[in-house]
Amino acid sequence: MDKTSLIGIILAIIAVGVGMVFKGVSPSVLANPAALLIIILGTIAAVVIAFPTSEIKKVPKLFGVIFKEQKVPDTKELIRMFSEWAQLARKEGLLALESKTDEVEDPFLKNGLSMSVDGQSAEYIRDVLSEEIEAMEDRHQASALIFTQAGTYAPTLGVLGAVIGLIAALGYMDDSEGLGHAISAAFVATMLGIFTGYVLWHPFANKLKRKSKIEAKQKYLMIEGILSILEGEAPRVIEQKLASYLPISERKKFLEEMEGSVSGNE
Numbered sequence: 001m002d003k004t005s006l007i008g009i010i011l012a013i014i015a016v017g018v019g020m021v022f023k024g025v026s027p028s029v030l031a032n033p034a035a036l037l038i039i040i041l042g043t044i045a046a047v048v049i050a051f052p053t054s055e056i057k058k059v060p061k062l063f064g065v066i067f068k069e070q071k072v073p074d075t076k077e078l079i080r081m082f083s084e085w086a087q088l089a090r091k092e093g094l095l096a097l098e099s100k101t102d103e104v105e106d107p108f109l110k111n112g113l114s115m116s117v118d119g120q121s122a123e124y125i126r127d128v129l130s131e132e133i134e135a136m137e138d139r140h141q142a143s144a145l146i147f148t149q150a151g152t153y154a155p156t157l158g159v160l161g162a163v164i165g166l167i168a169a170l171g172y173m174d175d176s177e178g179l180g181h182a183i184s185a186a187f188v189a190t191m192l193g194i195f196t197g198y199v200l201w202h203p204f205a206n207k208l209k210r211k212s213k214i215e216a217k218q219k220y221l222m223i224e225g226i227l228s229i230l231e232g233e234a235p236r237v238i239e240q241k242l243a244s245y246l247p248i249s250e251r252k253k254f255l256e257e258m259e260g261s262v263s264g265n266e
Contacts, residue, residue, distance in 0.1 A: 002069050005207060012199045035189035038161040039154060039196060046153040051146055062143050066204050070211050072218050073106065076254055079242045082225035083235040083258065090232065097229070108132065108219055112226040122227050129223050133216050140212035144205045151201030158193020162186045221245045 017027050048056055088096050098117045104110040108129070115125045165186020172178035221242055228238045239258050243251045 002067055002207075005067050005204075008203065009200070012195075016195060016199075029184065029188055030192070032185055032188045032192075034165075035161050035185070035192055038164070038189050039157055039192045042157040042160070043150050043154045043196065043201075046157070047146060047150050050149055055142060055146065058143060059146065062146070062204075062208065065211065066207050070214065072215055073109075075218070075221065075245055076250075078218070078221060078225065079239055079245075079254075080258070082229065082242060083239050085225075086229045086233065086235040086238050089229050090234070094230070106222075109222045109226075112222060116226050116230045122230050125230070126223060126227060129219070129226075133219050133223075136219075137212060137216055140208060140215075144208040144212070147201045147205035147208065151197040151205065154197035154201060155190075155193045158190040158197075161189020161193065165189060217245065 020027050020029075085097055085100060088100075094117060097113060101110060101113050101117065104113060111132075112125060112129050115128065163186075165182065165188075169179055169182035169186055172182050225238065225242055228241060233241075236259075239255060243255055246254055
């Protein structure tokens, strides 16, 4: 499970709940069926109207992406793997990598390695794999847009809920106590709309975008690794090139470790 998603939601609920108590507002006021109906069902309705069925069907899967830990290959392990492959290719030829194809689980990497072994040009491989990444990013962007739009609709529906509540409050003009309760209830919808929009839906969209960028970055690293091997670059050169995908704080240490391991093998 992606703990940051769950921890963030819990902290948000605590922050709002405790803040309400400090302000002298009972959290029980949130148990407002009308406000919940307007915000939750209203947001769902707006999203369903805004997007085609093919994209709406993906929403349950998107929640899985948000709350599940992202499975991406470790960058350092990828660099080590490409370094080993480069050494094998320089010793025994590019066709020697054909035996490694069956060991690769990642479909993207497996496809790229297969094309290189089959003798496809570097330009062709880069074009095919880059287009695959672009298509993936387009799909991810469309998915994130669902939550972005939900985050836009929810606060506006909160205003709608407040207006409906204020209209209902006009019926209590002769009852000051009832009027106060009615006005208070009217603004519950506004609060729920803002909370769900800016604490849930927009952050969910951002989480999807960030995970998409991380996945795309790993795939671009794979492209560079495959093409570097295809061009016959030395393992050390490949390590230095691909190390640029590591944070600066880790890069120098990693290269020193790789150099040390090579010296040890010699």
